[in-house]
Amino acid sequence: MSIIQTPNGYSLDNSGQRVVIDPVTRIEGHMRCEVNIDENNIIRNAVSTGTMWRGLEVILKNRDPRDAWAFVERICGVCTGCHALTSVRAVEDALNIKIPYNAFLIREIMAKTLQVHDHVVHFYHLHALDWVNPVNALKADPKATSALQQMVSPSHPMSSPGYFRDVQTRIKKFIESGQLGPFKNGYWDNPAYKLPAEADLMAVAHYLEALDLQKEFVKVHTVFGGKNPHPNYLVGGVPCAINMDGDMSAGAPLNMERLNFVLARIQEMVEFNKNVYVPDVIAIASFYKGQLWGGGIGALNVMDYGAYPTIQDDKSTDQLPGGAILNGNWDEVFPVDPRDPEQVQEFVGHSWYSYPDESKGLHPWDGITEPNYQLGANAKGTNTNIEEIDENAKYSWIKSPRWRGNAVEVGPLSRYVLAYAQGSEYVTEQVNRSLGAFNQLAGTNLDAKTALNSTIGRTLARALESEFCGDMMVNDWNSLIQNIKNGDSSTANMDKWDPSTWPKEAKGVGITAAPRGALGHWIKIKDGKIENYQCVVPTTWNGSPRDPAGNIGAFEASLMNTPVERPEEPVEILRTLHSFDPCLACSTHVMSEDGQELANVKVR
Numbered sequence: 001m002s003i004i005q006t007p008n009g010y011s012l013d014n015s016g017q018r019v020v021i022d023p024v025t026r027i028e029g030h031m032r033c034e035v036n037i038d039e040n041n042i043i044r045n046a047v048s049t050g051t052m053w054r055g056l057e058v059i060l061k062n063r064d065p066r067d068a069w070a071f072v073e074r075i076c077g078v079c080t081g082c083h084a085l086t087s088v089r090a091v092e093d094a095l096n097i098k099i100p101y102n103a104f105l106i107r108e109i110m111a112k113t114l115q116v117h118d119h120v121v122h123f124y125h126l127h128a129l130d131w132v133n134p135v136n137a138l139k140a141d142p143k144a145t146s147a148l149q150q151m152v153s154p155s156h157p158m159s160s161p162g163y164f165r166d167v168q169t170r171i172k173k174f175i176e177s178g179q180l181g182p183f184k185n186g187y188w189d190n191p192a193y194k195l196p197a198e199a200d201l202m203a204v205a206h207y208l209e210a211l212d213l214q215k216e217f218v219k220v221h222t223v224f225g226g227k228n229p230h231p232n233y234l235v236g237g238v239p240c241a242i243n244m245d246g247d248m249s250a251g252a253p254l255n256m257e258r259l260n261f262v263l264a265r266i267q268e269m270v271e272f273n274k275n276v277y278v279p280d281v282i283a284i285a286s287f288y289k290g291q292l293w294g295g296g297i298g299a300l301n302v303m304d305y306g307a308y309p310t311i312q313d314d315k316s317t318d319q320l321p322g323g324a325i326l327n328g329n330w331d332e333v334f335p336v337d338p339r340d341p342e343q344v345q346e347f348v349g350h351s352w353y354s355y356p357d358e359s360k361g362l363h364p365w366d367g368i369t370e371p372n373y374q375l376g377a378n379a380k381g382t383n384t385n386i387e388e389i390d391e392n393a394k395y396s397w398i399k400s401p402r403w404r405g406n407a408v409e410v411g412p413l414s415r416y417v418l419a420y421a422q423g424s425e426y427v428t429e430q431v432n433r434s435l436g437a438f439n440q441l442a443g444t445n446l447d448a449k450t451a452l453n454s455t456i457g458r459t460l461a462r463a464l465e466s467e468f469c470g471d472m473m474v475n476d477w478n479s480l481i482q483n484i485k486n487g488d489s490s491t492a493n494m495d496k497w498d499p500s501t502w503p504k505e506a507k508g509v510g511i512t513a514a515p516r517g518a519l520g521h522w523i524k525i526k527d528g529k530i531e532n533y534q535c536v537v538p539t540t541w542n543g544s545p546r547d548p549a550g551n552i553g554a555f556e557a558s559l560m561n562t563p564v565e566r567p568e569e570p571v572e573i574l575r576t577l578h579s580f581d582p583c584l585a586c587s588t589h590v591m592s593e594d595g596q597e598l599a600n601v602k603v604r
Contacts, residue, residue, distance in 0.1 A: 002014050006546075006550045006551055006552055007549050007550055007551050008301070008407055008551040008557070010552055010557060011044075012044065012552070012560075013036060013038070013044035014036050014044075014045045014391070015036065015044075016036045016037050016038045016039070016044060017567060018034060018035070018036055018388060019034070019037055019567050019570055019573075020032070020033070020387075020388070021033045021034075021570060021573060021574070022051070024574065024578075024582065025578070030052040031048070031049070031050060031051065031577075031582055032048075032049040032051050032389070033047070033048055033049070033555070033559075033573065033577060034046070034047040034049075034388065035047070035559060035570075035573065037564055037567050041564045041567060042561060042562070042564075043559050043560060043562045043563075043564060043573075044560070045391075046555070046556040046557075046559040046560060047391045047395065047556065048396070048544075048545065048553060048555040048556050048577075049389055049397075049545070050396045050397040050398035050539075050543055051397065052397060053352070053371055053397045055369070056071060056072055056074075056075055056533075056535065057367070057369040057532075057534055058369055059071060060072070060530050060533040061530055061531070061532070061533070062530060063530050064499075064528070064529065064530075065091045065235075065523060065525050065528075065529070065530050066091065066235045066497075068087045068090075068091065069083075069084040069087035069088050069091075069233045069235070070084070072084065072086075072521065072533075072535060073087070073230050073233075074230065075535065075537070076583055078118065078121075078583055079114065079118055079515050079516065080114065080221075080228060080229035080230055080231070081111070081114050081221060081225070081228075081229075081231050081233070082111065082114060082512050082514040082515070082519060083514075083519070083521070083535070084231070084233040085110070085111060085233060085510075085512050086511065086512040086514075086519050086520070086535075087233075087510060087521050087523075088233050088234065088235050089508075089510030089511065089512070090508045090509055090521040090522065090523045091235050091508060091510075091523060091525075092235060092236070092508070093508030093510060094506040094507055094508025094525055095235075095502055095503075095506060095508070095525075096496075097235065097236055097493060097496050098313070098493060099236060099237045099492070099493055100237055100488070100490040100491055100492065101312060101483055101488065102237075102238075102242065102480060102483060102491050103236075103237035103238045103491050103492060103493075104312045105476050105479055105480040105483070106240070106480065106491065108473075108476045109220065109224070109266075109473050109476050109480070110220065110221055110231065111513075112308070112469035112470075112472055112473045112476070113217060113218065113220040113221060113265075113266075113269070113469075113473070114221075114515065115465060115466060115469040115513075115515055116217060116269045116273065116466045116469050116470055117217045119277075119412070119462045119466040119515060120210050120217070120272065120277060120466060121214050122462065122515070122581045123210075123277065123280075123281065123459065123462065123463065124206065124207045124210040124211070125182070125210065125211065126578060127459065127578045127581070128203060128207060128284075129182065129183070129186060130571060130575040130578055131193070131284050131575070132193075132195060132200050132204065132207075132284070133193045133200050134171060134175075134183050134186075134188075134200065134204050134207075135175065135186075136188070136193070136197050136200045137171055137200040137201040138168065138171060138172055138175070138197075139197040140164070140168060140196075140197035140198045140201035141198060142161045142162070142164040142165040142168060143161040145161070145198040145201045145202050146159055146160055146163075146164055148198050148199060148202055148283075149164075149202050152202070152279045152280070152282075152283045153276060153279035155274070155275045156275040156276055156279075158205070158209070163205070164201055164202070164205060167205040167208065168201055170208075171201075171204060187569040187571050190565065190566055190569050190571055191565060191566075192565045192566070192569075192571045192572060194288050195284065195287050196287070199284065202283075203280060203284065206276050206280055209272075209276065210276075216265060216268060217265060217268065217269055219265055220262050220265050220266070223240075223254070223261060223262055224238060224254075224262075225238075225240070226239065226240075234492055235497070236492045236493045236494055236496070236497060237491050237492030237493055238492065239491075239492075240253070240254055240491060241253045241254065241489075241491060242254045242484060242489040243489070244256055244484065244489075259477070259480070259481065262477065263474075266470065266473045266474060266477060267474075269466075269470045269473070270467075270470040270471065270473075273463070273467040274467060274470075277463050277466060277467070278434065278463045278464065278466075278467055279437075280463075281463045282434055282437050282438050282441065282460070283441065285438055285442075285456045285459075285460065286438055286442040289442040289443075289444055300326075300327055300328040300453070301324070301325065301326050301327065301406050301407060302324065302325050302408055302410070302413070302414035302417050302418060303322075303324040303325075303336060303403045303408040303409075303410055303518060303541070304320070304322045304323070304336070304410060304415045304418055304513065304518045305322045305336055305338060305511040305513070305518050305520065306318035306320060306322025306336075306513075307319070307322070307415070307512070307513030308320055308472055319424070319426070319468070319472060320415045320416075320419050320424070320427070320465075320513065321418060321419060321422050321424065322335075322418065323335060323336055323418050323422070324336050324404075324406075325417060325421060326406055328449075328453070330420075330449065331421075333418065333421055333422055334404075338509050338511055338520050338522075339509055341365075341366075343404055344363060344364060344401065344402075344403060344520070344536065345361030345362060345363055345401070345402055345405075346361055346362055346364065346367060346399040346402075346534075346540075347360075347361040347399065347400040347401075347547045347548055348394075348399055348400070349394075349400070349546070349547060349548035350391070350393070350395055350396065350400065350545035350546045350547070350548075351394060351396055351397065351398060351399045351400060351545060352371060352372055352373045352374070352395075352396065352397050353368070353369065353370055353371060353372055354368075354370045354372040355368055355370075356368075358548065361400075361402060361547075363522075364522035364534035364535075364536055365507055365509075365522050365524060365532065365534070367522070367532065367534035369534070372394070373394075374393070374394055375390065375393070375394075376389075376390025376391075376392060376393025376394065377390065378390040378392065378393070379393070379395075391545070391546065395545055396543075396544075396545040398539070398540055398543050398545060399536075399540060399544065400544040400545055400546065400553065401536050401540055401541050401544060402551070405549070406551070407544065407547065407551040407552060407553050407554065407557070408541060408554070409517075409541070409542060409558075410516075410517030410538050410541045410542060410554075411458070411461075411462075411517035411538060411542065411580060411581075412458070412461040412462040412464075412465040412515075412517075413452060413457060413458040413461040415461070415465065415513065415517075416452065416464060416465065417452060417453075417461075420452075426471075427464070427468070430464045430467065430468065431452070431464065432448070434460060434464065435447070435448060435451055455575055456579075458579040458580065459579050462581070499528040502525070502528060504526070504527060505524075505525065505526050505527075505531075506524075506525045507522070507524045507525065508522075508523050508525075509523075514537070514538055515538075515581065516538035516539060516542070516580065516581050516582075517538030517539075517541060517542065518541065519535075519536075519537055519538055520535070520536050521533070521535050522534045537583075538583075539580075539582050539583050541553075541554065542554040542555055542582065543555050543580075543582055554580070555577060555580065555582070558579075558580075559573060559576055559577070
């Protein structure tokens with residue numbers, strides 16, 4: 001037995017049964033998790049590993065900073081656009097470029113569209129199957145399901161017994177075909193699934209509805225950015241021109257028809273959030289009231305840069321205010337400054353990278369990305385077939401970012417804890433309304449602090465942020481229309497497009513509330529080229545390995561002391577990790593040990 005006390009308050013015991021989950025995520029898979037479970041099936045140690053290398057920082061060196069957004073946008077195809085937005089913000093910060101008000105509003109609409117799309121897809125298609133049993137839905141009474149739907153969300157139009165009977169028939173045919181697709185390899189007989197059949201049927205119906213709607217939501221990106229995924233961005237503004245009298249057949253200017261199309265998509269998002277998404281999360285949570293409110297704790301330390309100002313370039317008007325809370329003390333919120341080298345630092349003591357002095361962290365402006373892959377002495381397996389990680393050595397391709405030396409959680413839960421603690425009226429109403437509905441359904445009396453600090457709370461915060469973003473977009477659209485009516489059609493500021501107007505050296509930072517949390521890009525420019533570029537992405541914060549002081553990251557902390565009903569079917573681990581919506585799609589290439597080509601793929 002080896003028990004270690006961490007500085008951030010966790011007691012790690014790496015004896016007991018070691019359970020390995022690899023991969024963890026449903027969409028791209030570059031995450032491994034190992035836990036030690038004691039004789040009572042309680043997790044006493046957790047090790048989170050990023051299993052592939054993201055090399056964009058190296059690729060960007062000596063490139064034109066105006067092109068950086070197009071490269072870093074390819075970091076991820078899920079949170080599409082947020083890296084591009086963060087990149088152009090970093091370059092504009094470095095070169096002191098102020099974008100037009102129309103561009104500010106269009107970027108806000110694009111960013112919030114991404115939040116809604118990403119949150120909806122996350123819950124229904126990447127996370128819901130941790131709670132919902134589609135096989136059990138075959139046992140449901142469609143009439144009783146209709147009654148449940150009308151109780152949970154009476155405004156949703158698709159709620160008749162016939163509708164649910166048709167959905168049930170589709171599920172039956174799908175399962176009988178043997179082509180289970182996303183339902184394959186589920187632990188469908190695990191007693192950790194608590195929903196009655198009618199709730200399962202309702203949730204699967206909404207899974208299918210969300211599948212249809214999500215492709216409509218992202219059409220907003222195609223209007224403003226030309227395509228999705230990876231819509232186009234532009235240093236100095238946005239690439240779409242405004243011509244209210246323009247003919248779309250002659251090009252692609254924004255006219256009233258296109259802007260009304262955008263409003264229609266926003267209204268679809270608003271309705272789905274209010275009528276389906278938020279009610280579903282509350283209803284599903286009510287059936288798990290006794291199981292997970294004490295699990296998934298990771299929000300004692302939270303951090304965010306703040307997001308969604310109502311006044312351009314005025315962070316004091318952020319509708320989701322930033323800050324940091326430590327040790328669960330919601331009465332004290334510390335200011336956060338991504339420029340401060342004492343606040344944001346990355347460590348590599350347990351990461352597969354090299355620093356000159358690995359006992360110290362580096363601020364991203366001075367960051368180094370030098371790979372150094374080596375398994376620890378106590379690891380099991382080989383370099384290419386790891387059986388068990390050695391957490392006392394280097395064990396992840398993720399660095400360890402820390403805020404003033406503290407491991408923090410980032411994401412929608414962090415943003416909602418910070419907003420609630422700072423008295424945001426909209427967020428306070430949302431949280432209190434949701435908890436009231438939950439407490440009524442579940443027969444409990446939970447307060448916000450207890451409810452939010454959990455796996456289910458993390459999932460609820462994501463749904464509430466989606467609802468907030470939908471409502472904010474309506475205001476952004478109205479402001480955009482009014483500004484155009486006032487005679488302003490500018491969408492880009494090209495005054496500093498020519499590198500001859502730039503200083504010899506410059507540095508900047510761009511920050512964004514990405515779907516998974518606080519996202520920052522730091523850039524140094526010298527002689528018109530990128531000298532250094534560093535990205536600290538949300539899953540870097542949450543999925544970080546231990547730092548040299550021994551602090552564990554949010555993924556690892558959230559699993560500690562979680563009960564697991566069947567270690568061989570660890571659905572509880574998946575629930576908690578999926579509640580963060582982990583995204584490690586940051587690799588740029590794969591090569592063999594000796595550098596030989598592994599595959600050659602031709603696309604027709």
